[in-house]
Amino acid sequence: MYSSYASNLVATSKNSKSASVTRDALLEAAGRVVVAQGAEALTLQAVAQEAGVSKGGLLYHFPNKDALIAGMIQHLVDEFTAALNQELAQDDAPKTPGHWVRAYIRASAVFDQQTIALQSGLLAAIAVNPELLIPIQEIFVDWQRQIEASGIDPATATALRLAIDGLLFAHLFGLGVPKESLQEAVIETLLKLAH
Structure with a gap:
């Protein structure tokens, strides 16, 4: 038996x-x-x-297609969360003010063509059914809480988050994407401001 x-x-x-x-x-x-x-x-x-x-x-x-798109969105969220957790673990100044913001900036600063194409495509697919955005909206609420509680001024921390998100959106929509050297300088500036 x-x-x-x-x-x-x-x-x-x-x-x-x-x-x-x-x-x-x-x-x-x-x-x-x-x-x-x-x-x-x-x-x-x-x-x-x-x-x-x-x-x-x-x-x-x-x-159905919505379930597939929801699965793709969750997969992207899971991948980003894993990258964020890896950055949190590898930060050279853990448990210092801005630690979480620095990890978020580093995890967000991935602008390879395949990732951008996939995210752009998903945005287009979500346009058909905005309810598919709900899981992303919910996790961003949690991430915003983490950013505000990161130990640096909440307005500065939020401005840094919005700046790196804006760089991603520039890539997603082809809106005046800065040259790579300038992008690197922007990211370094954001990281310095997150201390």
């Missing part, structure tokens, strides 16, 4: 792990579709084809 229970437990664990891997693979495939073809090409059929699974296999994890 025990060996039957144990083998069922192992099988369930493998299936759960396989489902998680498949879900991640589907989200990555969706990201590739958005980056390569734009948000308008993000269909369940296109993602299933890109992932090499049946549409039914995709529907098992994401019952």
Whole structure:
């Protein structure tokens, strides 16, 4: 009896792990579709084809396009949160005023073309259903609280957050993106002001 229970437990664990891997693979495939073809090409059929699974296999994890987009958004939030936590752990002056703001600036200062294309595509997809923004809005409320409580003047901390967010938006919308050397100088200035 025990060996039957144990083998069922192992099988369930493998299936759960396989489902998680498949879900991640589907989200990555969706990201590739958005980056390569734009948000308008993000269909369940296109993602299933890109992932090499049946549409039914995709529907098992994401019952509709909104669920897929919500999954992509959560995936981006999770990736940013992981980067933020890594920056918090690697900061050379932990537990000092501005520690959280500096980590936020460093985690936000990723402007590679693929990330920008994916974020731009998701913004376009969200425009169809603004309710998909709710998870991002909620986490930004928490991040803003952290920024205000970072130990430096809350107005300065918020201005620094808005400046790095503005640099990201310049990239997302192609709004007068500064040259790379100037961007680096801006980021260094923000980090200095966060002490």
